[in-house]
Amino acid sequence: MGKADDSLELADGASVKDAWAQVSSDDLPNNTLIAVNMEYTDISHVLNEGDEVAFFPPVTGG
Amino acid sequence: MKVVVQVENFDPWVEMKNYQDANIPAGKHGGSVTFIGSMRDFNEGVDGIASMYLDHYPGMTEKHLERVCQEALDRWDVMDAFVIHRVGDIQPDEAIVLVGVWSEHRSAAFDACRFIINDLKHRAPFWKKETRPEGEHWVEKNTQDDQATNSGS
16 A cells, blocks of 8 residues: 555444555455554454554564 | 663663663562574575664554563563664664563563564564665565464464
């Protein structure tokens, strides 16, 4: 996706999956990590107003 | 417990001593285990890596590291845990990460230190970009620790 951040308008009850669909027409790559409000979660997580959703690749720290 | 994410280079031995002097009661710990991760000038069969840039997710990275340190303190009989992790530009031979754990007996400190560094390497949101002879390269995955117990990942 290559974006640092963006604001999305989503329907009530929308999930992380719906948020991804709004920013990309590609399937979410299998190894993508997902966080909502800086906590790891999965694609079925239901979002609330103001939530911060992050999609990122496998981590390589340490 | 303390977690620091910083741009500045640091001396891990000085940091361990300073943290111990300030936070670990004298005469109460029987062992400390220290893991120091340093930058190599080679990786994945490529030599001559000139430098590295470490990106992170400000806020989540610190929160994640604090959670894993707390989990280690809850799970093993350890007295304290201390983590420093660099971000930004790093040169070969510089320390990238320090994990220090103190306990009454060695076993708990070894186990907790290994748990923290393994979770950090596989779950904490950091990303390495190397400057290789042929150009910049994002590292795609870390090596696995074959001896890992339950790293939480």
